[in-house]
Amino acid sequence: MKNQETNGQYSRIENTTQIKGDIISEADFRVDGSLEGSLNTKGKLIIGKEGKIIGEVSCSSAEIEGQFSGQLSVLETLSLKTTSNVVGEVNTNKLIVETGAIFNATCSMGKEVKSLDKKRQAHEKTA
Numbered sequence: 001m002k003n004q005e006t007n008g009q010y011s012r013i014e015n016t017t018q019i020k021g022d023i024i025s026e027a028d029f030r031v032d033g034s035l036e037g038s039l040n041t042k043g044k045l046i047i048g049k050e051g052k053i054i055g056e057v058s059c060s061s062a063e064i065e066g067q068f069s070g071q072l073s074v075l076e077t078l079s080l081k082t083t084s085n086v087v088g089e090v091n092t093n094k095l096i097v098e099t100g101a102i103f104n105a106t107c108s109m110g111k112e113v114k115s116l117d118k119k120r121q122a123h124e125k126t127a
Helices: 117-124
Strands: 011-013 018-025 029-031 034-043 043-045 052-059 060-066 067-080 084-095 103-111
Touching: 011 018, 011 034, 018 029, 029 052, 034 043, 043 052, 052 060
Parallel strands: 011 029, 018 034, 029 043, 034 052, 043 060, 052 067, 060 067, 067 084, 084 103
Antiparallel strands: none
16 A cells, blocks of 8 residues: 555554444555445555445545445546455446456446545535
8 A cells, every 4th residue: 555654554444343434534544344434535445354344435546355335436446356245336447356256336437437525515515
């Protein structure tokens, strides 16, 4: 992980931790526990083998080994490892899927990736 690390460190949810709520981060983020809510980071997201996210995620790039369910917006590259299980709606520029990965999602690809924040702002303005 190279994006905006602080002293070689990154934000992390340990495998014994469960969080319900919304997270905003400027740095890379790793999830080995579980998150139910939203995560918005300008860095890279890694979901470890034991990691699980249910909700909305917006990040620059992502590598998934664990489980994801919800809306995922990745500005650059989304990499799904052999042990990954992704369900929901995905919006990314590039997609890499390893053999064995489970990918049951609608997927939009291209250079015009819309972040979840832009979707929320548009919704808030019309509401």
